Amino acid sequence: MSWVHIARKDFADAGRSMMLWALTGLLILAVAGISVIPYLLASDGTTPGFEDGVGFLFSPIGLLIPIIGLVVGYQAIVSERESGSIRFLLGLPNTRRDVVLGKVIGRTGVVAIPTVIGFLVGAAVIVALYEGFAVVDYLGLLAFSLLMGLVYVAIAVGISASVSSRAKALAATLGFFVLFDFLWEFVAMAIYWTVEGSLPGFDGLPAWYLFIVRLSPGQSLSAISLTLIDFVGAEDIDLTAAGRVAGEVPFYLENWFAWVIVTLWIVVPLGIGYVRFKNAVLS
Incomplete structure (x- = not known):
């Protein structure tokens, strides 16, 4: 399985370049540091609960x-194309499909x-700080x-496989993030204003x-979070909850269907990226 070797090499390269260690430090500071804030803000002398x-x-x-995920x-793939190392990678018993699959798995590991x-x-x-x-x-939040890391890495690798330069990859990735997440x-x-x-x-x-709102990967992931996490206030996260729809709730607005949308956000960008990479002439 050539893609396994590519994934291992990609993960090892991240460790040698200090990317893995930098991300580890960042996420330790983020998760541990942010979770301390409610404890520091508590002013009535009581110990906040786990939900806080x-x-x-x-x-x-x-x-x-x-x-x-997008940065990683x-x-x-596009950096391998620009540096010329993609020819070496494909000179081994690797196909372009192996490269795409190995890269997305290796980079997902770098995030995971x-x-x-x-x-x-x-x-x-x-x-140490909270009650209960x-x-x-907590495992649901993890x-x-x-899952979020996998989705956004897959989108970014799909973009990377689709273009011929890092500048184009950066522009497309930034444009995607701004459009779909903001x-x-x-x-x-x-669209609603135009129609109504x-x-x-x-x-x-x-x-x-x-x-249409739920087609955003962030919105569909928010809906999925309600199936994985059960804490006070979680019901307020999904801004497209079934309670907002007029009439009966169609199946495509139920939270389980968000899994279908998220799966498509993994498969479709990688599929498009693979097809474009497969047909690309490597200079």
């Missing part, structure tokens, strides 16, 4: 992991290992973070509008 620490941690992690993945270490240190902090520790919910809801609102002639409210909304 984890609930405060959710949103920053939901922003940080996607950024890390966007140079995965520091994430696990950061959560282990964060668990020690939460146990819900192991299942699983959610790992502007997507405004895009959906613009007004801005959407909070509830009583047509299913098609809520579905």
